Amino acid sequence: MKHLKFSFYLCVFFVAFLSAQTKQITLEDIWNGSFRTESMDVLHSMANGKQYAVLNFNRDTRSTSIDVYDYKTLKKEKTLVDSKDIEALRYFTDYTFSNDETKVILATNETSVYRRSVLGNYFVYDLKTKSITPVFEEKIQQPTFSPDGAKVGYAYKNNLYVKDLNSGKTTQITFDGEKNKIINGLTDWVYEEEFAFVRAFEWNSNSDKIAFIRFDETLVPEFSMDIYGQDLYQTQEVFKYPKAGEPNSKVSLHIYNLDTNKTTKVAVEKLYNDFYIPRIKWTNNSNVLSAQYLNRKQNVLDLWFVNAKTNKANLVLTETDKAYVNVTDNLTFLKDNSFIWTSEKDGYNHIYHYSDTGKLINQVTFGNWEVTNYYGYDEKTDRIFYQSVENGSINRDVYAIKLNGRNKKRLSSAEGTNDAAFSADFSYFINTFSNASTPPQYTLNNAVSGAVIKNIVNNEALVLKLSEYKFSKKEFSTIQVNGNDLNMWMIKPIDFDASKQYPLFMCQYSGPGSQEVANQWNSANDYWYQYLAQQGCIVVCVDGRGTGFKGAVFKKVTQNELGKYEVEDQIEAAKQLGNLPFVDASRIGIWGWSFGGFMSSNCLFKGADVFKMAIAVAPVSSWRFYDSVYTERFMGMPQDNASGYDDNSPINHADKLNGDFLLIHGSGDDNVHVQNTMRLVEALVQANKQFDWAIYPDKNHGIYGGNTRLHLYKKMTNFINEKLGDKTN
DSSP states (O other): OHHHHHHHHHHHHHHHHHHSOOBOOOHHHHHTTTTOOOOOOSOEEOTTSSEEEEEEEETTTTEEEEEEEETTTOOEEEEEEEGGGOTTOSOOSEEEEOTTSSEEEEEEEEEESSSSOEEEEEEEEETTTOOEEESOSSOBEEEEEOTTSSEEEEEETTEEEEEETTTOOEEEOOOOOBTTTEEESBOOHHHHHHTOOOBOEEEOTTSSEEEEEEEEOTTSOEEEEEEOOSSSSOEEEEEEOOBTTSOOOEEEEEEEETTTTEEEEOOOOOSOSSEEEEEEEEOSSTTEEEEEEEETTSSEEEEEEEETTTOOEEEEEEEEOSSOOOOOSOOEEOTTSOEEEEEOTTSSOEEEEEOTTSOEEEEOOOSSSOEEEEEEEETTTTEEEEEEOTTOTTOBEEEEEETTSOSOEEOOOSSSEEEEEEOTTSSEEEEEEEETTEEEEEEEEETTTOOEEEEEEOOHHHHHHHTTBOOOOEEEEEEEETTEEEEEEEEOOTTOOTTSOEEEEEEOOOOTTOOOOOSSOOOHHHHHHHHHHHTTOEEEEEEOTTOSSSOHHHHHTTTTOTTSHHHHHHHHHHHHHHTSTTEEEEEEEEEEETHHHHHHHHHHHHTTTTOSEEEEESOOSOGGGSBHHHHHHHHOOTTTOHHHHHTTOGGGGGGGOOSEEEEEEETTOSSSOTHHHHHHHHHHHHTTOOOEEEEETTOOTTOOSTTHHHHHHHHHHHHHHHHSOGGGO
16 A cells, blocks of 8 residues: 555656646756766675665765665664774775675775776775775775685786785785786776676685686787877877787686695687687585686687686586677576576577586576566575566566476566665565656565565655656657567657657667667656757657567677668668658758767768768777677678678768768777777768768767766757757757
8 A cells, every 4th residue: 555655646746747847958957967866876785684785975074984774664774884984094985895794895096997997995994893904005906805704806917916804914826917918817908898897806615716817918909099188298098909800818717726826727628719708607616617618709608617626627508699699697506506597599588597517407487578687596485586578678577486487476566667686685675666757766675575665765856856847758669660660769849749840860879789769767868859859859769670678580680780780770760750740851860879870870871862960979980990809799700701891881881971970089989999980081081071070089988077978969969950950949
């Protein structure tokens, strides 16, 4: 009944929200944080399963703290550590508990290296003695407690170290680390970006061994970027970046024994010489390490079990695919060392249970839908918890199912996007829910029934603020294009009149496995689309072939030809939408960022009879310029697929430009290098095509900092207003 009252309250609130709209959105509103949502920062479920910890910031004392709350009452029970009480530490920005939760690593002075990697100063705070100890005096990376909490492993200048917290002694494990040559225990640039991890070392359960990956970057070509800064002369950032078809780092797997101070190189009998090691993880046996080896084509993934005592490796499981095999973090070992695994081998991503020898015990989930997140396995109740799109590919729900695949139960109830953070004992979960009309709501839920126990955060303040503004409804539908029902949303002007004709502005990303048409709360771009709609544009997003969560066939149809089918779908969708009586077919535009910029460029060039204008931000202009792991996963090697690389490169279609084109890039983009834009500019110049472009000095792939985002979106908005005509003014 409490839940029904809460839902009724929200309905009443949104009626008021819709009826009170008077203000119009401004670009300043979007980029000054006016529409920021409340969240729960650095949530950690305590080992007792009854409490959770969060990172809080006190504006009055300008200090940070780790506060512990009770799951049942949601009341704050205690503060574990507060920076105002620590003379050596003014603040901290992150924390990590030891397994027994008697110590915590506090992070401060963190600075980004690349997308996921940071350098920082780290301290170990003892919750019993209230003492604080620096892990190392200089900035380090990835400090990690041993399972017994007595040691911390970390990386410094490409070498690995272990600090004994009892004796204070530090032991150096590797000695050959050198920038742009050898990396021990950390990933290189391309692994960090494409395999989504930074720490390449793992403690075993007995805390007496560390497995780590060594990267030899010696033969990897270097890329350099000028950094203009504020000084009289620019500097250069030089780093190893393997482009498609070029040499990768040579990787090897090693195990360090803390008792003998010896390192052993792991040898496995692979059938391929060029390979990746995208994941390592110790099993529940402290002497058995699991390692995943992936061939360079990324269509064969081998799971090996390595015995650290004998250095023998057994091949346990092999995944193959005509296109590529996904690498995930879902591998979970049960007490008997049987394991849970996810795979697309039946055409959709599902959960499987294997024995410790790799024999299939059973497929846990079935159906023409995808498992989109794996949360964990509760041994007490023999249940697996996961997220899926069973309720439509634009929605997400939380489910529980027995390990044998029976007794499946939907634990979330509201239609939209649901995501769960479970307590350590799987008795509770904090559900984050939102949809296109509801900002994020955090609720405490019972993990058995899914019932809401209490409301934690519902962003009432934001809803109240938004009630002052004019918003259009985001209308979800499908559009049949090239034989497929594609997910679509449309935003019309608030004063939409079906007897009038409006310009159409299409947004998309379109990358493999991606999704832009999702029933979830606004991103900053969504507010921008509302801003464009209130100025008289119809804004549309279509997820074409190659995007995710509709099965492997739909997603992998673009294999070896990125930019072919995706562009065909956007052009055909634009044609169909242009036939609507309220759309002015002579004023259709499209934009995108990164892969989306690659797409919008191609759409304008190849669809000259359809699109009047396009904006491309930080686009790939040729897949020959992009990194090896991502590009070869979808395109193979350029040496083997020249036509696939060249036939859909915007550079090779620049002479077809017939509309208005705005090209934007950051000069400090370490991901999609500004080289892409420079080569496209040269192609356009030599084709004698007029266009507009802008370079943001020293800005990375995100193009942000200070007024940068505001400036960028003003520039793009002005371009849209100018090129799509006076009805957007």
